[in-house]
Amino acid sequence: MYKVISFYKYVDIENPESFAKEHLDWCVKQGLKGKVYLAKEGISGSIFGNKEKTDLYKSKLKSYKIFEDILFKETDTNQIAFPKMHVRVKDEIVNSGLENVDPQNGGKRLSPEELLKFYNEEKDFIIVDSRNWYESKIGKFKNAIAPNITHFREWPKVVESLKDYKEKTIVTYCTGGIRCEKASAYMIKEGFKDVYKLDGGIINFINKYPHTYWQGSMFVFDDRKILDPNTKEELKYIAQCEFCGKPTSYYINCHNIDCDKIIIICHECKVDNDYCCSDECRRTENKRDKYYG
Numbered sequence: 001m002y003k004v005i006s007f008y009k010y011v012d013i014e015n016p017e018s019f020a021k022e023h024l025d026w027c028v029k030q031g032l033k034g035k036v037y038l039a040k041e042g043i044s045g046s047i048f049g050n051k052e053k054t055d056l057y058k059s060k061l062k063s064y065k066i067f068e069d070i071l072f073k074e075t076d077t078n079q080i081a082f083p084k085m086h087v088r089v090k091d092e093i094v095n096s097g098l099e100n101v102d103p104q105n106g107g108k109r110l111s112p113e114e115l116l117k118f119y120n121e122e123k124d125f126i127i128v129d130s131r132n133w134y135e136s137k138i139g140k141f142k143n144a145i146a147p148n149i150t151h152f153r154e155w156p157k158v159v160e161s162l163k164d165y166k167e168k169t170i171v172t173y174c175t176g177g178i179r180c181e182k183a184s185a186y187m188i189k190e191g192f193k194d195v196y197k198l199d200g201g202i203i204n205f206i207n208k209y210p211h212t213y214w215q216g217s218m219f220v221f222d223d224r225k226i227l228d229p230n231t232k233e234e235l236k237y238i239a240q241c242e243f244c245g246k247p248t249s250y251y252i253n254c255h256n257i258d259c260d261k262i263i264i265i266c267h268e269c270k271v272d273n274d275y276c277c278s279d280e281c282r283r284t285e286n287k288r289d290k291y292y293g
Ligand SMILES: [Zn+2]
Pocket: 241, 242, 243, 244, 245, 246, 265, 266, 267, 268, 269, 270
């Protein structure tokens, strides 16, 4: 059994380039795999390995004063989540285009316990998924608004469409909480009065309360592709294969490199359609050579 730990923190990093270099060297030396992003505004990342290695990483990161209070979210897996180790410097730790939004002025933190209580007590609240359409397509919270966006940069458009709810209680959520830092801060800036962000994101919630208000699977940006927290049959799937309509959470990118569209598809239809979204894509020459999953 392996672990994937994910983490982020918005904090000023004076020289992300030199930190990145030193950090990559150390990670490679320890045989760690994963992806870490650094920017002047902070750090985010996921690390994959056995318990011993991920514990080692946690204590290393916490040994820096600026990261000593960082929150790690964990999932167990039998799959190889990351084949390599990358440490990269970027302008933002999540590309948002919301450079003028200060995450320090974000929504109030809502714990998984509190969200569970909101649902159990049928509180009057609006829950909004801050992820992309292909993420919420295969899994989301009960009654959540799932915006039709393909990139987080489109968030202002989503907030504009929610402007009638400015007086309501709003809860935003994403995979690990990072996108909601700026998403919720942007809503407050736009005049929303009572905004919460789900602390630790979906991962934190489903680790504590599986089989409750999360429906379907969780999309992850690593080689595992999805996590399936629900064993209860009625909560297992919310999506259907685009070809045959069978319930599934599985997805691929169309094998036509120029198309690359995400398709929700069952394994049988995937093979039948040669990993492509359409007849046109199937006939093209410029296809991925590697078959996966
Ligand atoms: Zn199918």
